[in-house]
Amino acid sequence: MAPEEKLDPIPDNFILQPPAFHPVVPYVTTIFGGLHAGKMVVLQGAVPRDARRPHVICNTLHGGYWQMETRWPGLALQRGASFLLLFLFGNEEVKVSVNGQHFLHYRYRLPLSRVDTLGIFGDISVQAVGFLNISPFAEGSREYPTGHPFLLQSPELELPCSRTLPQGLWPGQVIIVRGLVLQEPKTFTLSLRDEAAHTQVMLRACFMDRTLAWVSPWGRKTLISAPFLFHPQRFFEVLLLCQEGELKLALNGQGLGATSLSQQSLERLRELQVRGNIQLYCIHC
Numbered sequence: 001m002a003p004e005e006k007l008d009p010i011p012d013n014f015i016l017q018p019p020a021f022h023p024v025v026p027y028v029t030t031i032f033g034g035l036h037a038g039k040m041v042v043l044q045g046a047v048p049r050d051a052r053r054p055h056v057i058c059n060t061l062h063g064g065y066w067q068m069e070t071r072w073p074g075l076a077l078q079r080g081a082s083f084l085l086l087f088l089f090g091n092e093e094v095k096v097s098v099n100g101q102h103f104l105h106y107r108y109r110l111p112l113s114r115v116d117t118l119g120i121f122g123d124i125s126v127q128a129v130g131f132l133n134i135s136p137f138a139e140g141s142r143e144y145p146t147g148h149p150f151l152l153q154s155p156e157l158e159l160p161c162s163r164t165l166p167q168g169l170w171p172g173q174v175i176i177v178r179g180l181v182l183q184e185p186k187t188f189t190l191s192l193r194d195e196a197a198h199t200q201v202m203l204r205a206c207f208m209d210r211t212l213a214w215v216s217p218w219g220r221k222t223l224i225s226a227p228f229l230f231h232p233q234r235f236f237e238v239l240l241l242c243q244e245g246e247l248k249l250a251l252n253g254q255g256l257g258a259t260s261l262s263q264q265s266l267e268r269l270r271e272l273q274v275r276g277n278i279q280l281y282c283i284h285c
Contacts, residue, residue, distance in 0.1 A: 010227045016252045017131040018180060018235040019281060021152045027120040031131065034116040038253070041087040041118065042130040044149050049080040051123035060109040072104045082127075084147045088134070097144045128152070133253025137174060137241040148176060150281045157280035160273060165192075165285060168267040169247075175240040177274060178282040183232050188276030190238060194268045201247065201261055203238070205230045205276075212251075214259045224249065226256045242266060 017032040031041075047054065056072040076098065077083055088095045093107045120126060128150040135145055151157055169175075169192075177190060188205040202215040210228040213221040229236050229251055239250040245266075246258040272285050 010229065013133070014227050014229060014252050014254055016133065016235050016237060018233075019128050019130040019150045021128050021150070023120070023126050023129060025120055025122070025124055025126055027118075027126065027129075029118050029129075031116050031118055034114075035089055035112050037089055037091045037112065038134045039089045040132045040134055040145070041089075042128070042132065042147060042150070043085040043087075043120070043126065044083070044128040044130075045085075045124050045126040046082045047077050047079050048123055048125055051079055054123075056104065058104070058106040062110055067109055070106065075103070084149060086144055086147045088144060095144070097147070100144065100147060102143055132237060135174070135239055135253060136250050136255040137239065137248065148282050148284045150178070152281065153279075157283060159278070159280065160275045161280055161283060162274075163272045163283060163285050165269050165271060168269045169242040170267070171243050173242045173285070175238075175242075175272060176282060176284040177238040177280070179236060179278040179280045181230050181232055181234050181236065182277040182279060185230065185232060185277035188230055188278055189274070190240075191273045191275070192269045193271040193273060194265075195270050197271070200265050200269060201259060203240075203249070222259065224256055226251060226254075 012033050015032065020027075020029065023029075054075050054077050056075050058070045058072070060067045084099055086097045088097070089112060093105050095105045096103050118129070120129070130150050181188070185207050187207070190203040191199045192201050193199050198217060199215075200217055203212070204215050204221075205212050205228075207230070212224045212226060212228060212230075214224065215221055237252050239253075241248040241250070243258070245263050246260050247266075248258040249256045272283075274280065274283060
């Protein structure tokens with residue numbers, strides 16, 4: 001993209017704030033667009049071995065005064081142990097899970113839209129802070145989405161990056177790809193290949209004309225009607241949900257329809273492959 005070119009405007013609900021890796025504590029950052037129902041904040045870290053006994057207090061600062069505290073005992077974090085906290089913001093309350101298990105819920109005492117800053121303080125080592133939208137794909141009866149950690153410069157995420165699909169894809173299975181577009185991107189593809197290493201379906205971002213498309217095994221392109229999100233230094237999340245005879249797509253938490261693929265073809269898939277000018281932070285299938 002030439003320096004004089006302007007980026008197409010992107011709706012706020014399609015924009016995701018990039019994760020912060022290894023921030024120095026105390027750490028304070030603005031939450032892009034503030035908080036709203038459907039937002040998630042993921043905090044990965046570890047408790048130092050010399051940390052004081054951890055405890056949890058929830059409170060609200062309103063009109064310059066702290067309100068009545070709500071305390072939750074029994075936080076199951078040991079000194080030296082790693083953890084993943086997930087904050088799930090709903091219409092009336094925030095729910096918090098610790099390492100995938102529900103820990104607390106706290107009802108809002110002021111409008112959620114007024115919260116626009118995250119602060120981290122105390123005896124804690126932070127590995128990553130991530131900001132996501134809740135997946136539009138329901139995960140069965142799970143109270144919380146599955147928390148998958150963000151990884152920075154992991155050898156397991158070097159491109160091209162592949163993951164095996166030993167049993168193909170089955171209804172309900174979700175593929176997650178998160179990353180950052182590099183400064184001068186030329187290509188980005190996500191391919192699903194069969195036992196003979198033939199690509200059965202490909203999701204391809206074209207940086208020349210800023211389009212996203214499904215590509216069939218015969219090279220036929222089907223354009224996806226959506227804002228182009230893959231601009232330099234932008235964070236993205238691709239979700240693919242397998243259902244009977246189709247793959248549903250979501251970008252940055254926004255559903256974007258589906259592409260048809262026979263159930264037999266889905267079951268014959270054996271590999272997910274990601275290529276292009278991106279830095280991967282997470283891949284799960």
